[in-house]
Amino acid sequence: MPELHDISERRASLSAEQRARLKERLRGASAGMQQQAGTSTIPPRPHRDRAPLSFAQRRQWFLWKLDPARTAYHLSGGLVLGGQLDTDALRASLQALVDRHESLRTVFREAGDGEAEQVIREAVEVALPCIDLSTLDADARDAAIRREEHRIRAEPFDLTHGPLMRAVLLKTDARTHRLLVVMHHIVSDGWSVQLTLDELAALYAARVHGQAAVLPALPVQYADYAVWQNQWLDGGEGERQLVWWRDQLGTGQPVISLQTDRPRNADGRYGSARVTVALPGDTLDRLRQSAASEGATLFMALLAGFNALLFRHTGQTDARVGVPIANRNRADTAGVVGFFVNTQVLRSQIDARTTLAQLLVQTRDTAIGAQTHQDLPFEQLVGALRPERSLSANPLFQVMFNHVRRDHRSLAEWPGVSVERLDFEEEDAQFELTLQTLEFEDGRVEASFLYADELFDRETVERMA
Structure with missing residues (x-):
């Protein structure tokens, strides 16, 4: 990523x-x-279920409307996991990430005045399909891995329906898995990628040990920032810069x-x-x-x-x-x-x-x-x-x-x-x-x-x- x-x-x-x-x-x-x-x-922000788009999101929305099938703004990557993986703990950890960050529960729509807005869903259930490739011979398994990697990365996102993060788990042998994750850029960026990696590790470790994960409280969510950014720049700072x-x-x-x-x-x-x-x-x-x-x-x-x-x-x-x-x-x-x-x-x-x-x-x-x-x-x-x-x-x-x-x-x-x-x-x-x-x-x-x-x-x- x-x-x-x-x-x-x-x-x-x-x-x-x-x-x-x-x-x-x-x-x-x-x-x-x-x-x-x-x-x-x-x-x-005053409305918890919706907010205006940030300036960066406006450009992403425009580009998606222009060409919904383009993959240039998909953030994709993953992890190779070796050893005894607890797949239930992994799924629960991904769910906890989505529950924690509103951006991962956000979709977009055009309001009555024609302006786009972001809509924050209260709950989104994470899907983590697990595809078992471990019984295939080496050549067939490698081809299947490439096929699945291409599929999850190339599939277009629908910004109006979501979800805007998707994941799949490939089991390549008895003790090796590949976690593949793709997010649309309109809800994430490179810094966010590092955050999700760090928090996913902490959430998984806590789940495996039967403990509650200790993550710092979030003073704001992204939609709060979007409202603030629009008001702050309109207040004169944008013109000064x-x-x-x-x-x-x-x-x-x-x-x-x-x-x-x-x-x-x-x-x-x-x-x-x-x-x-x-x-x-x-x-x-x-x-x-x-x-x-x-x-x-x-x-x-x-x-x-x-x-x-x-x-x-x-x-x-x-x-x-x-x-x-x-x-x-x-x-x-x-x-x-x-x-x-x-x-x-x-x-x-x-x-x-x-x-x-x-x-x-x-x-x-x-x-x-x-x-x-x-x-x-x-x-x-x-x-x-x-x-x-x-x-x-x-x-x-x-x-x-x-x-x-x-x-x-x-x-x-x-x-x-x-x-x-x-x-x-x-x-x-x-x-x-x-x-x-x-x-x-x-x-x-x-x-x-x-x-x-x-x-x-x-x-x-x-x-x-």
Whole structure:
């Protein structure tokens, strides 16, 4: 499942001296925003059974209405469970997750005025079908696993009826199971994926031990946040942040023109493929040292490198890259499953004389400025800047960079069961090109280039990597 990592967390990894330098740059520009964000409390919504859509959900609703069968916004993944699995405890744990998080009980409908709203169901029963493949021979079993994995991931969601999370358990031999889970992005995001993994482990362990799970109380639910977000941004904060973004991005919104091996489709729909490379340890050491010397993070150094790569392949001196952020800068949203993630558009201005050191400083300052104006929804930015719209190109940016950190600690908390994370390749490409860098607990980094299969030959992307 895709994971998203907030710039604020990357900032926490800096040394004390680096944080002090960063704090000095943030002082003044961010003071008002941080005071407002830190002290504002999200109140309970007036109607418990319904709420308006958040700004991010509005775009997802529009995209689903446009193409209900598209799978690009399905979050899918799973776990390989080895040992004596208590399937009843697993089913009960999944039910407890759904009972705890309203987003997993939410569907969507158009109200009488034509506006969409989210409807929170009081109770939703979790279905966990168990398919026994253990009696098949190895070849037939492998084929059946691939078939079931494709089926659960490719089946469209009906946002008006739900459920918007589905799961299936595959028994592959006497002591091995595969738990496959798919959620629609309109009710979840990468941070939520990590939450569900952590809470599922705690709920399962408590159930197996005959105890009540001790999970922190949720001060708010996602629908409370959606009501608050609409009111807060309408109250003037949205306009204040928009002023900064207008100044940052300017009036022209250039489209990145990557040289493709085949013509683009008119509808902008493509299958997804991937090229992955491991970054050498000595290269990572130099990157971290260069970043530290400029008060920057590894994320900023990697993004600067990606900007340089785009300049080399396009020759464009003004480029924009989409960068997802967790958008969880309020403590009461940290433990809530929902679609909080926001996408920022980070601009780079490069020419043949720009050094990598200069580009790193520019990238650092742009990222810091964006972090202090992170609450403006991407959808509002698009509406305000009014870029030329086309089905063949995403508005404001056409390539994405996502830096991800993996946290596998909860996988060791399943009693009597060994657990491995199960990731799937994306079937539909959201963008023509995405660079996803995956940072592991031991400091290793893998870089994956996700690309539109119909546009690029694999050899082209391998040369880019």
